[in-house]
Amino acid sequence: METRNLGASGMKVSALAYGNWITHGSQVAEDGAIACVRQALDEGITTFDTADVYANTAAETVLGKALAGERREGLEVFTKVYWPTGPRAHNDMGLSRKHILESIDGSLRRLGTDYVDLYQAHRFDHGTPLEETMVAFADVVRSGKALYIGVSEWRAEEIRAAAEWAKELRIPLVSNQPQYSMLWRVIESEVVPACRELGLGQVVWSPIAQGVLTGKYRVGQAPPEGSRATDEKGGADDISRWMRDEVLERVALLQPIADDLGLSMAQLAVAWVLQNDNVSSAIIGASRPEQVTENVKAAGITLEESTMRAIDDAVGPVVTDDPALTKSPQR
Numbered sequence: 001m002e003t004r005n006l007g008a009s010g011m012k013v014s015a016l017a018y019g020n021w022i023t024h025g026s027q028v029a030e031d032g033a034i035a036c037v038r039q040a041l042d043e044g045i046t047t048f049d050t051a052d053v054y055a056n057t058a059a060e061t062v063l064g065k066a067l068a069g070e071r072r073e074g075l076e077v078f079t080k081v082y083w084p085t086g087p088r089a090h091n092d093m094g095l096s097r098k099h100i101l102e103s104i105d106g107s108l109r110r111l112g113t114d115y116v117d118l119y120q121a122h123r124f125d126h127g128t129p130l131e132e133t134m135v136a137f138a139d140v141v142r143s144g145k146a147l148y149i150g151v152s153e154w155r156a157e158e159i160r161a162a163a164e165w166a167k168e169l170r171i172p173l174v175s176n177q178p179q180y181s182m183l184w185r186v187i188e189s190e191v192v193p194a195c196r197e198l199g200l201g202q203v204v205w206s207p208i209a210q211g212v213l214t215g216k217y218r219v220g221q222a223p224p225e226g227s228r229a230t231d232e233k234g235g236a237d238d239i240s241r242w243m244r245d246e247v248l249e250r251v252a253l254l255q256p257i258a259d260d261l262g263l264s265m266a267q268l269a270v271a272w273v274l275q276n277d278n279v280s281s282a283i284i285g286a287s288r289p290e291q292v293t294e295n296v297k298a299a300g301i302t303l304e305e306s307t308m309r310a311i312d313d314a315v316g317p318v319v320t321d322d323p324a325l326t327k328s329p330q331r
Contacts, residue, residue, distance in 0.1 A: 001014050001015065001043065001044030001045060001046070001296065001299055002014070002299045002300045003015065004201070004280045004281065005201070005280065006118070006148065006174050006203075006280045006281070007174040007175050007195070007199050007200045008174070008200075009172055009174040011076065011117065011147070011148065013046070013076050013203075013280055013281045014044065014045045014046045014047045014076075014281060015274060015281055015299045015300070016045055016047075016281065016283075016284055016295065016296055017045065017048065017049050017076075017078070017284070018036070018037060018040040018045050018047070018048050018049070018285070018286075018292070019048075019050065019283035019285050020049075020050050020059045020062065021051070021054055021059075021205070021285060030062055032287065032288070033062050033066065034062065034065060034066040035289050036286045036287070036288070036291075036292055037063065037066035038066065038289075039289035039290075040286075040292050043293060043296040044296070045296065046075055046076055047075075047076040047078070047281055048063060048067065048076070048077050049079075049205075049283050050063050050077075050078070050079050050080075051079055051080035051081075051122055052079060052080065052081060052085050052103055052107050052110075053080070053082075053083035053084070053085055053122065056086075057085050057086075057106070057110055060079060060107055061110045061111075063111060064110055064111040064112035064113070067111075067112075068112055075117075076117040076118070077111060077116050077117050077118075078118040078119075078120060078150070078203070079111065079118075079119065079120070080119070080120040080152060080177075081095070081100055081103040081104065081107070081119065081120070081121065082094060082095055082121055082122030082123045082125065082152075083122055083123070085103070094125045094128055095132075095136075096125075096132065096133075096136075097133075097135070097136040100133070100136040100137065100140065101139070101140070104116075104145050104146065105145075114144070114145075115144055115145050115147060116145070116147070117146075118146065118147070118149070118150050118175060118203075119140055119141075119146035119148075119149055120150040120151060120152050120175070120177055121133065121137075121149075121150070121151045123152065123154075123328040124151070124153075124328040125328070126328060126329075126330050130162065131165060134165035134169060135169065137171060138170075138171045141172070148173075148174045148175070149166065149171055149172060149173045150175035150177060150200075151175070152176065152177035153176075153179070153326055153327075153328065154176060154191075154326070154328070155323070155326050155327070156190040156191050159176060159191065159200065160194055160198070163198045163200075173198075173200065174200055174201065175200050175202070175203050175280065176191065176195055176200050176203070177202070177203045177204070177283075178191060178202060178326065179205055180202065180204035180205070180206070180207065180273055180276075181204075181206055181207050181208065181209045181269060181272075181273060182209070182254075182269055182273075182315050182319070183247070183251075183318065183319060183320065184209065184319075184320050185320065185321040186320060186321055186322060186323050186325045187323070187326065188321060189321065189323050190323040192276070192278045195278055201279070201280030202276070202278050202279045202280060204273055204281075204282050204283065205283045206283075207270045207273040207282045207284070208266050208284075210239040210242065212239065212242040212243070212247065212248070212251060213251060213254070213265060213266065213268075214265050214266045215251060215252065215254070215258075215265035217243060217251075218248060219245050219248045219249055219252075246317075246318055247318045250314060250318045251314075251315065253314035253315070254268060254311065254315065257307060257310050257311060257314065261303075261307070263297075263298075263301070266294060266295055267295065267301070268298075268311075270284065270295055271298040271301040271303055272303065272308075274299070274301070
């Protein structure tokens with residue numbers, strides 16, 4: 001497994017991270033979820049990403065069980081704070097000092113660890129002064145409960161403002177976690193240049209566009225049984241924006257490109273995001289261990305410029321790249 005530095009920091013992460021956004025604690029039974037984590041470890045993945053909101057805290061618990069007994073120093077465990085958990089009372093959401101300091105303790109308890117390697121602000125909080133948020137994060141770091149700080153789905157100007165506070169407070173703000181794939185490129189024009197300048201790396205999610213870039217969905221055909229597009233617990237809603245005929249027609253044009261390289265469509269999609277030199281790690285998820293085995297083969301692959309151009313020609317008309325689409329809820 002290839003490793004990369006997380007932004008400009010000295011910590012190395014596996015080029016592929018394992019994430020449990022909409023699977024563990026909800027769509028996949030606990031035994032199956034743990035089997036996927038064990039397979040990720042066997043394949044050389046050392047970086048694991050979760051969040052307190054995933055399955056309303058259950059995903060953190062499952063991940064903690066799956067990693068129990070592993071050498072802690074050999075893992076990089078990431079989690080996040082912002083979205084509501086528990087009964088959704090008025091202080092159960094956001095980036096207030098109260099919510100951050102209470103949430104980190106809950107996450108550590110569920111994960112079964114004394115610290116997380118990266119604690120991330122899951123969205124920007126328009127209802128809390130940024131100073132309050134960053135001072136709270138500084139206290140989390142100084143207490144030893146997190147080693148590094150990151151953000152997720154923040155706009156370039158928000159990241160710049162946070163970086164100023166991080167510099168003043170002398171805490172390591174090292175990463176951003178955005179959605180990024182061949183089809184969703186909203187970070188390229190503003191967020192990536194800002195992060196390069198500031199020393200933040202991208203830990204990207206949904207590199208296969210929630211399964212659409214696997215090629216399993218075809219125009220005029222019903223989604224395969226058991227696929228995300230048939231999941232009534234939320235998966236079908238998440239993937240619906242990609243299920244338009246014009247998108248599926250363009251995705252189908254990627255098949256011969258993958259075939260020529262001896263790759264699956266999923267491997268091509270993951271390899272594509274890893275070509276961006278600001279990407280520190282790409283998060284993959286799985287409902288079955290064999291999916292992990294397939295996706296890890298994308299690590300270390302170099303795509304030629306001609307291949308990158310062919311991909312752009314195939315999907316260009318349906319690419320989303322408006323930076324304004326990176327936004328947080330107004331509260």
